[in-house]
Amino acid sequence: MTMLDKGPTYLEPGLFEGAPMRMLRGLKVHANTVSHARLVALEETFPKTRECLGHPEFNELCRDYIDYPGVTGFSLDQIGRKFAEFLDARLVADEIRDLVRVEWAWLESYHAAEAVPLELADLAGLSDAAVLDMEIVLHPSVRTIGFDAPPHEVLVSEAPGLANAAALMIVRPQEQVLMSPLDFAQLAATGYAAEPVRICNLLASLGELQDGTELLPTLISLIGTGAFIGLRGFQA
DSSP, X not given: OHHHHHXXXXXXXXXXXXXXXXXXXXXXXXXXXXXXXXXXXXHHHOHHHHHHHOHHHHHHHHHHHTTSTTGGGSOGGGTTTTHHHHHHHTTOOHHHHHHHHHHHHHHHHHTSOOOOXXXXXXXXXXXXXXXXXXXXXXXXXXXXXXXXXXXXXXXXXHSTTGGXXXXXXXXXXXXXXXXXXXXXXXXXXXXXXXSOEEHHHXXXXXXXXXXXXXXXXXXXXXXXXXXXXXXXXXXX
């Protein structure tokens, strides 16, 4: 916004047509329009955060955030990418910052690439050896979020069990975005499957945790949420 700060004398001669003051007024109108569009985009990106903070405080934070380094270069659909980082710098409460992280992860999951999820029915009829040899990887829509503080009550109400969970998983296996609390074993499994892995190796890695984890129930619960896609050995 240097042109707006320094006035019409900053404009290079011949850059625009018309009197300098008229050009400056036009630039101000354009800047106000862009600023308003960014504020609206942030409201639409973080509706739960806006509701929890209240409109005045949320709006004030958003206006300051627009000037945060790097934000002006974001498209409207990416405008919220650094909002959690900004709130951290502003020392906003952990539960609010985590709520922002969840809302942003939800949006990323919603817009993630389509992929056919591995389902329990896909394993029916396969031998134990074939199941163990199957190669899987996380569904592209999976996002996992750990928490720096007890999760906000808004999240707990939408994902029962989250208050005592190790993390939250967000995934869109079909049309609907789902939120599922994860225990430590489930969270570890999503980490192991971030890259393609055979089921036998995934179970072996979980077994090395030596925390009494029941291996198959952990795997089955994640398959039930649509957290994986099948690669080698999988028939869609």
